[in-house]
Amino acid sequence: MSKPRVAIFDFAGCEGDQLQIVNLEEVVLDVLGQVEIVTWREAMKEQSDHYDIALVEGSITRKSDEERIKAIREKAKVLVAIGACATIGGINCMKNFQDEKFVRRYVYGDKAHWYNTYAARPISAVVPVDANVHGCPINREEFVRVLKALLQGKKPFIPNYPVCVDCKKAGNVCVLLKGQFCMGPVTRAGCGACCITEGAYCWGCRGLVDDPNMDAARELLGRFGISAGEALGQIRLYDGYGEEAR
Amino acid sequence: MSKSAKRELHIRVDHLTRVEGHGNIVVNVSNGKIEDCRWEVVEAPRFFEAMVRGRKWYEMHHITCRICGICSIGHTLASLQATEAALGIEASEQTVLLRKLALHAENLQSHILHVGYLVLPDLMGVGSVVPLAGSHPAELKTVIRIHRLSNEFSDKICGRTTHPQRLVPGGFAKYPKTDELKKLRQGLTEALSDLKEVARLVCSVAGRFPAFSRETEYIALKSDQEYAMYHGQIGSSDGGTWAPGQYKEVTNEFCVPHSTAKYTKHNRDSYMVGALARFNLNADRLTPEARAVARLFKLKPVCYNSFMNNVAQIVECVHSVEDSINIIDRILDRGLALEDIPPIKVRAGQGVSAVEVPRGILFHDYQYDDAGTCIGANLIIPTNQNHNNIYHDLQVLLPSLLGKPEKEIELGLEMLVRAYDPCISCSAHYLKVKFI
Numbered sequence: 275m276s277k278p279r280v281a282i283f284d285f286a287g288c289e290g291d292q293l294q295i296v297n298l299e300e301v302v303l304d305v306l307g308q309v310e311i312v313t314w315r316e317a318m319k320e321q322s323d324h325y326d327i328a329l330v331e332g333s334i335t336r337k338s339d340e341e342r343i344k345a346i347r348e349k350a351k352v353l354v355a356i357g358a359c360a361t362i363g364g365i366n367c368m369k370n371f372q373d374e375k376f377v378r379r380y381v382y383g384d385k386a387h388w389y390n391t392y393a394a395r396p397i398s399a400v401v402p403v404d405a406n407v408h409g410c411p412i413n414r415e416e417f418v419r420v421l422k423a424l425l426q427g428k429k430p431f432i433p434n435y436p437v438c439v440d441c442k443k444a445g446n447v448c449v450l451l452k453g454q455f456c457m458g459p460v461t462r463a464g465c466g467a468c469c470i471t472e473g474a475y476c477w478g479c480r481g482l483v484d485d486p487n488m489d490a491a492r493e494l495l496g497r498f499g500i501s502a503g504e505a506l507g508q509i510r511l512y513d514g515y516g517e518e519a520r
Numbered sequence: 521m522s523k524s525a526k527r528e529l530h531i532r533v534d535h536l537t538r539v540e541g542h543g544n545i546v547v548n549v550s551n552g553k554i555e556d557c558r559w560e561v562v563e564a565p566r567f568f569e570a571m572v573r574g575r576k577w578y579e580m581h582h583i584t585c586r587i588c589g590i591c592s593i594g595h596t597l598a599s600l601q602a603t604e605a606a607l608g609i610e611a612s613e614q615t616v617l618l619r620k621l622a623l624h625a626e627n628l629q630s631h632i633l634h635v636g637y638l639v640l641p642d643l644m645g646v647g648s649v650v651p652l653a654g655s656h657p658a659e660l661k662t663v664i665r666i667h668r669l670s671n672e673f674s675d676k677i678c679g680r681t682t683h684p685q686r687l688v689p690g691g692f693a694k695y696p697k698t699d700e701l702k703k704l705r706q707g708l709t710e711a712l713s714d715l716k717e718v719a720r721l722v723c724s725v726a727g728r729f730p731a732f733s734r735e736t737e738y739i740a741l742k743s744d745q746e747y748a749m750y751h752g753q754i755g756s757s758d759g760g761t762w763a764p765g766q767y768k769e770v771t772n773e774f775c776v777p778h779s780t781a782k783y784t785k786h787n788r789d790s791y792m793v794g795a796l797a798r799f800n801l802n803a804d805r806l807t808p809e810a811r812a813v814a815r816l817f818k819l820k821p822v823c824y825n826s827f828m829n830n831v832a833q834i835v836e837c838v839h840s841v842e843d844s845i846n847i848i849d850r851i852l853d854r855g856l857a858l859e860d861i862p863p864i865k866v867r868a869g870q871g872v873s874a875v876e877v878p879r880g881i882l883f884h885d886y887q888y889d890d891a892g893t894c895i896g897a898n899l900i901i902p903t904n905q906n907h908n909n910i911y912h913d914l915q916v917l918l919p920s921l922l923g924k925p926e927k928e929i930e931l932g933l934e935m936l937v938r939a940y941d942p943c944i945s946c947s948a949h950y951l952k953v954k955f956i
Contacts, residue, residue, distance in 0.1 A: 288592070290588075290683060297671055299664050299671075300668075317638070317649065339564060364586075368575075369571045372570060377570040380570040381565070381569050389565050468679075472680065473686050473692070511579070
């Protein structure tokens with residue numbers, strides 16, 4: 275049996291998720307042993323239009339990119355969104371809350387009309403996505419786990435409980451008790467609460483869990499003196515395309 | 521009549537490979553005359569300067585580091601310094617030492633990734649690093665070993681290799697352990713011999729870099745104390761220094777229709793930033809082993825061959841490792857203190873920073889209102905500053921290649937762009953080669 279053919283593509287983003295694949299170091303060679311990477315602009319000159327699995331990083335931020343992602347979707351049997359920009363829209367969506375003409379003019383001045391852009395959106399807003407590897411950036415181990423499941427024809431397990439669960443397991447002191455803000459109570463776990471463990475708070479990069487209990491979250495944050503407006507601003511940091519941010 | 525006199529050549533390299541981001545090279549030669557030779561940046565623009573307006577001072581480093589996955593530490597440090605300048609926050613001596621380590625870790629990671637994974641295939645005559653696993657397994661393992669060490673280095677100092685968590689306004693949210701620093705020091709000492717091995721390998725095939733030369737201006741940070749990376753004055757190879765706050769006098773940004781990245785110019789048609797620019801301005805401040813590697817390649821300032829940026833990156837890898845060892849020794853001598861973040865009093869103000877990140881000098885400029893909300897931002901990224909220099913280099917390189925077969929021309933042009941290690945996501949906040 276021939277090896278599954280994998281292609282890696284990117285749209286608007288920082289390419290930090292592809293870097294995590296490079297950062298697998300020797301493990302990347304093991305993964306490469308199981309698949310054939312046929313297109314990866316960032317790392318190789320060779321390119322092919324024949325692939326089974328497409329890994330896609332970045333958000334869609336202009337009409338002209340829709341054709342490219344649609345063509346990729348047509349060719350790929352399985353399309354995987356990697357990283358927050360691709361899975362939920364990520365920080366690119368912050369500009370969606372400002373006037374588009376103003377945004378272009380602010381950055382490009384009187385040449386603003388040269389540059390196309392529209393409201394940033396995740397890949398799933400344009401084409402169906404088969405699996406998500408969440409995070410900003412993605413976690414290397416989770417990426418390998420998701421890819422392995424897909425190669426075995428299984429549905430990869432993606433947690434649908436909040437970061438607080440991971441945070442308790444990591445043995446962290448709750449940052450709300452330290453007077454900081456935290457998106458953990460409503461954010462999808464799977465990261466091991468890495469930001470809190472490293473001294474920051476949860477910024478919400480993996481997006482909200484399905485059906486988040488927003489009333490309870492607002493009540494909890496309110497108890498720690500955080501207003502609904504502040505919470506909304508934090509949701510808009512990564513999940514600006516989602517329903518709760520609007 | 522020479523072969524090139526009546527040449528018809530239409531090359532279009534869309535989405536140039538083995539670079540970070542989307543750019544195209546477009547070449548159109550008709551009847552031996554170059555009608556078009558263009559470097560197009562087509563990366564989707566992301567509008568960071570507009571995006572951060574309305575965000576708080578404690579979020580700015582978290583957002584702006586997302587401009588680039590590869591130089592996220594550099595963006596974080598530039599962001600923190602701009603915020604600290606605006607709010608009047610003083611970073612402690614230990615914080616500055618640890619931040620310098622973070623910057624060295626990223627410089628090593630980014631340079632070895634570029635030289636080992638993206639440039640070496642050109643020198644070895646293959647399309648990617650993958651065939652090297654079969655043809656040069658030992659050398660590839662050495663490159664991987666250095667790359668892994670550089671990532672562990674970032675992990676230990678910053679919490680994570682990409683998009684660091686521990687670096688915050690005023691200092692560190694979490695510290696490495698003394699034992700971790702000692703182990704890291706051991707790893708760095710071993711990496712020095714690995715780096716010399718990579719230097720000898722690249723030196724053995726360095727003849728494949730074209731003997732290109734075009735006089736241009738080089739811009740980099742300068743300091744009386746050190747090989748400037750974390751802070752200093754803006755310097756030019758044409759002479760003169762400027763405070764970071766005067767950056768606009770040097771960068772002079774402008775838009776061009778074929779590029780979503782802005783261009784810059786100063787004294788001449790264009791200027792160059794990055795490892796070669798830093799080497800050209802500050803070679804006398806390199807560590808001894810780094811100077812020895814420069815001698816191995818016969819690299820001397822001022823070098824006008826843009827391809828030698830790859831070599832300057834190898835020299836800097838050695839410098840970053842050696843200087844890191846020195847810094848770790850200083851931290852261990854003083855004893856690592858678990859310092860608290862100093863109290864921060866939010867106020868209105870403007871702050872500008874200039875930091876040398878792997879691809880060159882980076883400027884962040886923020887304005888805050890009295891609640892610490894960002895009301896204005898300007899970011900000038902190294903690759904933006906190089907686009908114009910790439911364009912002018914291409915105009916000189918192409919005529920010298922016209923007698924050669926099309927594939928060789930294409931490779932030569934691609935290698936030139938790749939030598940700049942362009943980080944196009946950053947610059948559009950853009951790469952392809954097109955021969956049309």
